[in-house]
Amino acid sequence: MKKIIRKNQIIITALAIMIAVAGYLNFSSRDVTLDEDTVAEGATGNGDDAESGLITKGFSDAVVNISENDVDVVIKKAELTDTEKAQIEDIVARKTGYSIDKIIITTVEK
Numbered sequence: 001m002k003k004i005i006r007k008n009q010i011i012i013t014a015l016a017i018m019i020a021v022a023g024y025l026n027f028s029s030r031d032v033t034l035d036e037d038t039v040a041e042g043a044t045g046n047g048d049d050a051e052s053g054l055i056t057k058g059f060s061d062a063v064v065n066i067s068e069n070d071v072d073v074v075i076k077k078a079e080l081t082d083t084e085k086a087q088i089e090d091i092v093a094r095k096t097g098y099s100i101d102k103i104i105i106t107t108v109e110k
Contacts, residue, residue, distance in 0.1 A: 047071075050095040057087055064092065070102045078109045 047064035050071070054062035061076035071092055080088070089100045 047096075050092045053091040053095050054088060057091060059084075059088065062088075064096075066096055066098075070104055071096055071098050073103060073105045075105065075107050077107050080105065080107055 047066050050064040050066075050073070051062050054064070054073075054075075059075055059077075063074040065072040065074075073088060073092055075088065085105060088105055089103050092098070092103050093100050
């Protein structure tokens, strides 16, 4: 009985170590470098993060382009309400670190 408990403890410990190592490797292998076009003072995110945030809020065909001075957001919709504009600005500002006055929203008809 003691031998079985000891064996289970070793297996559980080994699995926990493997999970910890896999998490570390996944985190450390992320590409954290940004090219010169996306580097801006105060910018903390990237366009992919902002696009993902917009998609979760129902803007499925959103494209976000971050430049040195501003963020361009293209939404595939004929018109946006003030509420939708505010939602987009909030999401993009949080995800990129840019202020709302640096966010340019453009709509494109379907």
